[in-house]
Amino acid sequence: MNGDEQVTVLDKKLYPELQQQYCADPSFGVCPCYNVGDEFEFYRDDVRDDFWHMGINTLTKTTGDADAVAGGPKLPFCSEVWDAISCYIYTGLQGGSIMKGWMKRENEMITCCSDEARLVIFNIERIDCE
Template sequence: MKHQVKMTVIDKKLFPELQERYCADKQAGACPCYNVGDEFLFERDGDKDHFWQGGLGTLTRTDADPDTVAGGPRRPHCSEAWDAVSRYIYAGLQGGSIMRGWMERENEMVCCCNDGTRPVIFKLERIDTPEEGE
């Protein structure tokens, strides 16, 4: 069985009152790294090992310029987002349960990055496909 993990940006939040109170840049605004609808595909197959490359080049769909999106061909994933999602991506790529007992489906997870003033919310899905000859 081959395992991939699809990551989709399903929402972005902004808490301007928290930015005003705590951030050095009081007008930082929403996260510039991701856009709602962005999709990424992580694989560990042969020469492809997106996990160990920090997700560089995993972007498969965006409405923005791919060169400006984290995970695109030129930008690795944001360190705060990667810290939040990487453990689930690794589990999924190994064929493991992403979040058994918490989510409706054990191969899915909804999580967000660690930025408390402008979090990005991701849906992660483990995709299982038979390998040739199975």
């Protein structure tokens, strides 16, 4: 079975009080790796398997510099993001249910990275192909 998934950055959050209290550089600000609205497409077929390359070159849309976006042509996904979402990417690429019973649609979910002081929220959608 061939699998496709679309990943979209829905939002970025910053918690300056947490950065101030816990981060070595409390002025670092929002995540520099992604932009709200960035879109990525993951494929898995006989020719291409984006999962095994940590999403490098899966970026299809950005308002920023594609070379500076994690998942663009030069950078793999951020390791904190990849650790948080890779299991959902893999499940969707295999054709599985991403979050049945929790989300409105079993082929779609929202999730975020594990950087609690400046998190990025993603929508992951399995694209069903005939």
